[in-house]
Amino acid sequence: MLSTVKGMIQTLSSTWRGLRKPVTKLYPENPTVLQNRFMGFPGLTWDKDIDEPFCTGCMVCIRNCPTQCMTATMKDNPKFADESSKRRKIVDEFEINLNRCILCGICVDVCNFDAIVMTHEHEESGSYRDGSRMKLDGLLEIGGKYQTQSGWKPAPKD
Amino acid sequence: MANKPDDALEEVSQTTELSPELIQFKTLLESTFIDVELAFVMTDQIPSVVVPKESLHDLCVFLKTNSVYDSKMLSCMAGVDYVDYCQILYILYSVENNCTIGIKCNVEYDCKIQTVSDIWKAADWYEREIHDLYGIEFEGHEDMSPLLLYDGFEGHPGKRDFPFYNYEEY
Amino acid sequence: MMQDQQDNQTIDMMLNMGPQHPSTHGVFRMELRIDGEKIIDVKPHIGYLHRGSEKLSEGEQYHQIITLFDRMDYLANFNNELVYCMAVERLLDMEPSKRTEYIRVILCELNRIASHLLYVGTIGLDAGAMTPALFSFIGRDRIQTLFESISGARMMHNYFKIGGLKQEVPDDFVRMVKDIMPVIRRDIDQTEKLLTFNEIFLSRTKDIGVITAEQAIDYGLTGPCLRGSGINYDVRKSEPYSVYQDFDFDVPVGLDGDCWDRHWVRVKEMHESLRIIEQAIDKLPDGDVASPLGRRLIRPSEGEVYVKAENPRGEIGVYLVSDGTDKPYRLKVRPPSFCNLSAIQLLLQNSWVADSVVILGSLDIVLGEVDR
Numbered sequence: 001m002l003s004t005v006k007g008m009i010q011t012l013s014s015t016w017r018g019l020r021k022p023v024t025k026l027y028p029e030n031p032t033v034l035q036n037r038f039m040g041f042p043g044l045t046w047d048k049d050i051d052e053p054f055c056t057g058c059m060v061c062i063r064n065c066p067t068q069c070m071t072a073t074m075k076d077n078p079k080f081a082d083e084s085s086k087r088r089k090i091v092d093e094f095e096i097n098l099n100r101c102i103l104c105g106i107c108v109d110v111c112n113f114d115a116i117v118m119t120h121e122h123e124e125s126g127s128y129r130d131g132s133r134m135k136l137d138g139l140l141e142i143g144g145k146y147q148t149q150s151g152w153k154p155a156p157k158d
Numbered sequence: 159m160a161n162k163p164d165d166a167l168e169e170v171s172q173t174t175e176l177s178p179e180l181i182q183f184k185t186l187l188e189s190t191f192i193d194v195e196l197a198f199v200m201t202d203q204i205p206s207v208v209v210p211k212e213s214l215h216d217l218c219v220f221l222k223t224n225s226v227y228d229s230k231m232l233s234c235m236a237g238v239d240y241v242d243y244c245q246i247l248y249i250l251y252s253v254e255n256n257c258t259i260g261i262k263c264n265v266e267y268d269c270k271i272q273t274v275s276d277i278w279k280a281a282d283w284y285e286r287e288i289h290d291l292y293g294i295e296f297e298g299h300e301d302m303s304p305l306l307l308y309d310g311f312e313g314h315p316g317k318r319d320f321p322f323y324n325y326e327e328y
Numbered sequence: 329m330m331q332d333q334q335d336n337q338t339i340d341m342m343l344n345m346g347p348q349h350p351s352t353h354g355v356f357r358m359e360l361r362i363d364g365e366k367i368i369d370v371k372p373h374i375g376y377l378h379r380g381s382e383k384l385s386e387g388e389q390y391h392q393i394i395t396l397f398d399r400m401d402y403l404a405n406f407n408n409e410l411v412y413c414m415a416v417e418r419l420l421d422m423e424p425s426k427r428t429e430y431i432r433v434i435l436c437e438l439n440r441i442a443s444h445l446l447y448v449g450t451i452g453l454d455a456g457a458m459t460p461a462l463f464s465f466i467g468r469d470r471i472q473t474l475f476e477s478i479s480g481a482r483m484m485h486n487y488f489k490i491g492g493l494k495q496e497v498p499d500d501f502v503r504m505v506k507d508i509m510p511v512i513r514r515d516i517d518q519t520e521k522l523l524t525f526n527e528i529f530l531s532r533t534k535d536i537g538v539i540t541a542e543q544a545i546d547y548g549l550t551g552p553c554l555r556g557s558g559i560n561y562d563v564r565k566s567e568p569y570s571v572y573q574d575f576d577f578d579v580p581v582g583l584d585g586d587c588w589d590r591h592w593v594r595v596k597e598m599h600e601s602l603r604i605i606e607q608a609i610d611k612l613p614d615g616d617v618a619s620p621l622g623r624r625l626i627r628p629s630e631g632e633v634y635v636k637a638e639n640p641r642g643e644i645g646v647y648l649v650s651d652g653t654d655k656p657y658r659l660k661v662r663p664p665s666f667c668n669l670s671a672i673q674l675l676l677q678n679s680w681v682a683d684s685v686v687i688l689g690s691l692d693i694v695l696g697e698v699d700r
Contacts, residue, residue: 003527006527034476038481233645253545256566315380322387
């Protein structure tokens with residue numbers, strides 16, 4: 001009997017502590033602070049010096065993706081002809097099915113051109129069935145947003 | 159990698175260097191099972207014996223009651239499809255002596271193998287799983303209903319020729 | 329008179345528990361045959377979450393399989409990644425650097441605490457206590473935030489690579505871990521005070537779901553379920569892997585093998601994990617964590633390995649057969665929850681329906697690992 005009362009008091013005091021100092025936050029008003037390394041949806045980066053994407057459509061990330069969620073095609077880079085860019089080929093179309101993507105970050109690890117990053121974007125939603133398929137412009141948009149927010153820079157070449 | 163059970167036996171008997179644990183294991187088993195053709199291999203760091211399926215049950219009972227390899231726990235049971243035959247690996251562990259041993263048994267797909275679920279209860283679900291994935295029949299097992307797959311699933315997904323992606327969704 | 333007797337005759341009732349039952353910890357169905365409130369027979373049905381991870385891994389390259397291991401035991405991701413990485417490393421006959429091993433151990437032990445904290449919360453819910461769940465989630469969330477700042481993901485990390493780590497830990501890693509330790513200790517104590525010696529909880533769990541040592545070994549139980557029955561078996565002690573031989577820690581062992589003992593073992597294990605982390609963070613060596621393999625394709629030579637490690641739920645074993653290509657020939661996981669759950673038939677027989685939830689909760693199963 002005594003220990004039951006003791007247990008009750010213990011529980012009540014904990015409840016009281018919890019009521020006074022809540023640890024939960026209301027979601028849309030106070031979103032959780034993301035850590036620097038947070039891995040959200042993948043996005044493509046933009047080379048501001050030459051004004052073109054880093055991605056050359058080399059398909060390394062596509063071959064290494066565990067879920068086969070991406071497709072890409074490449075084309076001849078028009079800027080290579082007038083010698084304003086060193087990239088012979090450039091990405092033409094790029095598509096990531098964000099419903100299939102498991103946010104593992106393997107594509108970022110294997111990319112040789114620092115063209116793909118895991119952005120902080122994680123709250124995408126769409127109202128139609130193909131809404132989760134993100135095309136090149138969308139990927140460049142979230143990638144560019146991440147670039148400006150976090151001050152991302154390509155890794156220095158040796 | 160050997161393609162036939164006979165090849166596997168020849169291959170391992172040619173191995174010259176044996177580790178002390180394996181020699182100890184070998185002498186004990188060869189003195190007990192005189193008529194049985196046994197082969198001894200190291201599975202990674204585990205001394206193992208390749209046993210014909212007829213004497214598998216006797217060997218398991220012997221290893222469970224033996225004082226040196228007091229294998230009271232069946233740690234793992236795995237089936238491996240080598241196209242022509244299926245190899246079933248039993249990993250036994252003794253908590254008191256802290257030693258691990260392995261038993262390998264090669265079974266052709268149209269053959270049956272004796273169950274060990276009367277020796278270790280842990281084998282019950284493992285054998286059902288292997289039955290699901292490889293279609294090996296275990297003689298004397300009480301309940302061979304599908305465990306991981308749903309009722310009426312056709313094919314054996316553990317086999318190498320089972321397709322990866324173009325299967326029917328349930 | 330005859331009529332009365334005939335009326336009193338009862339027939340057994342079949343009761344389906346699950347697959348959408350909140351206290352089956354996932355999608356797990358039990359066919360209970362009950363006589364009044366007493367369970368006569370149980371027929372467990374698993375496989376609702378069978379994704380064929382073993383089969384899928386035969387079609388994936390070695391570095392991609394880590395993502396599948398993350399999703400097997402989704403409460404102890406780092407521990408699962410570790411055992412797979414160890415298996416491939418042994419196949420390649422390479423050893424990661426000391427710093428890698430130490431960071432791996434620290435993260436694994438933190439993950440063990442997080443997993444056990446979730447267990448403490450859910451066993452409370454199963455026994456009818458709401459508050460411990462809320463409090464234990466505070467501690468678990470702190471650990472997960474730490475994981476997020478290290479690996480970038482709260483649960484599916486994909487941080488351990490074969491032969492190393494994905495990237496160096498943040499600069500303030502040591503400070504972060506040191507800061508979190510007293511907070512986690514306080515969280516554990518708080519949850520423990522609420523639950524472990526609570527009279528109601530004791531009466532719900534003491535002498536319920538008893539499994540003797542012989543039965544536990546026969547069913548292949550490992551981890552806290554086996555240690556609760558009084559068997560001192562921990563892979564970290566019996567066959568030390570990684571750098572566990574460097575640390576001084578005890579293996580808590582229960583006495584009776586009932587639900588409370590299994591609970592107590594887990595609570596004590598959290599304190600032991602904290603001890604390991606303290607020692608590891610003090611001894612953390614300098615060095616390189618990057619994998620010497622780099623981005624090269626992993627192509628081990630022919631061979632087979634069996635590697636085992638201690639998960640929060642028990643002994644996890646990986647049997648890996650390589651045929652010399654870039655994909656494994658066969659990968660078999662010995663999931664601890666699978667074996668622990670196979671004893672449910674024995675545990676539930678002749679117990680009450682109300683206790684079945686507590687017994688199942690005390691086994692601490694993760695269905696992602698049972699079904700794979």
